[in-house]
Amino acid sequence: xxxxxxxxxxxxxxxxxxxxxxxxxxxxxxxxxxxxxxxxxxxxxxxxxxxxxxxxxxxxxxxxxxxxxxxxxxxxxxxxxxxxxxxxxxxxxxxxxxxxxxx
Numbered sequence: 001x002x003x004x005x006x007x008x009x010x011x012x013x014x015x016x017x018x019x020x021x022x023x024x025x026x027x028x029x030x031x032x033x034x035x036x037x038x039x040x041x042x043x044x045x046x047x048x049x050x051x052x053x054x055x056x057x058x059x060x061x062x063x064x065x066x067x068x069x070x071x072x073x074x075x076x077x078x079x080x081x082x083x084x085x086x087x088x089x090x091x092x093x094x095x096x097x098x099x100x101x102x103x
Contacts, residue, residue: 003068003101004044004060010094011053021048024055024091032088035080039071058100065099 011024025048033043036059046057061068075081089095 001064001101002060002062003065003099004058005068006096006098006100007057007059008096008098009055009092011055011091012093013053017053020053020091021055024088027084027086027088027091028055028057031084031086035078035084036075038080039075039078041071041075065101068099 011020014020028046036043040061042060044058044060046055048055061071063071
């Protein structure tokens, strides 16, 4: 079994949308993704919502929801996450997270 999480972010407004997304995506692809992989996560895909300051991505981890939660806690408590050059949440105005399992 694999558990996935749908992560939908409403990014903070302001300034040049393209530059803003580029800065956010740099932190995401070069920091968050490798740090997640160190804890057994896979990034299934990531999308920028056209004409909106939104970003959606799906991350998965082998096992059930409890194993996902344990791995996520280890990730957030780990040195890889702490070493990110910028806190990714600083870009986010609102976040919706939903756990998913295969149908």
